[in-house]
Amino acid sequence: MYGNEAAVGEGIAAADVDREDVVVATKVHPDNLASESVRETARESLDRLGVDRVDLLYVHWPIGAYDPDETLPAFDALREAGLTDHVGVSNFTPELLREAEGVLDAPIAAHQVECHPRFQQPDLRAIAAERDHALVGYSPxxxxxxxxxxxxxxxxxxxxxxxxxxxxxxxxxxxxxxxxxxxxxxxxxxxxxxxxxxxxxxxxxxxxxxxxxxxxxxxxxxxxx
Incomplete structure (x- = not known):
């Protein structure tokens, strides 16, 4: 969607930094959240990035093809296969977070949402502290x-x-x-x-x-x- 995975992969390869010191995260597009599409497009992302695993793989938005009972087990499977170390979600409501926690075997490692001084997300920050996952703020x-x-x-x-x-x-x-x-x-x-x-x-x-x-x-x- 962002058209930058190949460039990020080139940067990782060119940088004089150990791979273990770089956190690589990417997302699965809402249109690709059916089970088989999750598995297929995640592998395509790894190919573009030139890595054998990412540290964090996000459900981009809980819309489109998102179905928790179908989508989230596919993310668990990718984690069990060693293609991602952690599972994250993005743009979830508190209710959808709780639902996802009930379906996933993996803990939610990060929740990415809009967060800045004029939109401070106190409820989701509190949930992140309570559940011990990272709150990642886009458009800061x-x-x-x-x-x-x-x-x-x-x-x-x-x-x-x-x-x-x-x-x-x-x-x-x-x-x-x-x-x-x-x-x-x-x-x-x-x-x-x-x-x-x-x-x-x-x-x-x-x-x-x-x-x-x-x-x-x-x-x-x-x-x-």
């Missing part, structure tokens, strides 16, 4: 809109922080693994969030921001049904 900069948000920018300026650094550091401090999309100098800036010294007063101010709307909200999403 609200597709760039958080950078121009006057209230958020004011908090960042008050604490002498770049808005992107504060947004990502807030996620890390709140047990969210943010996955920003960036190129060029923005990549370097984003990495500063890992070591940035962000006072608790700044994090608390972000916590207190009024919630906003989703940026990623397809009509077919589980929360719209």
């Amino acid at each position: 900069l609200a597709q760039g809109e958080i950078l121009d948000d006057p209230d958020f920018a004011g908090i960042a300026e008050e604490h002498d922080l770049r808005p992107a650094v504060l947004a990502l550091a807030w996620g890390l401090a709140r047990d969210v693994t943010p996955i920003p999309k960036a190129t060029g100098d923005h990549v370097t800036e984003n990495l500063r969030a890992v070591t940035a010294e962000v006072p608790e007063t700044a994090l608390d101010a972000v916590d207190a921001l009024e919630g906003g709307e989703r940026r990623i909200d397809p009509d077919a999403a589980a929360w719209n049904r």
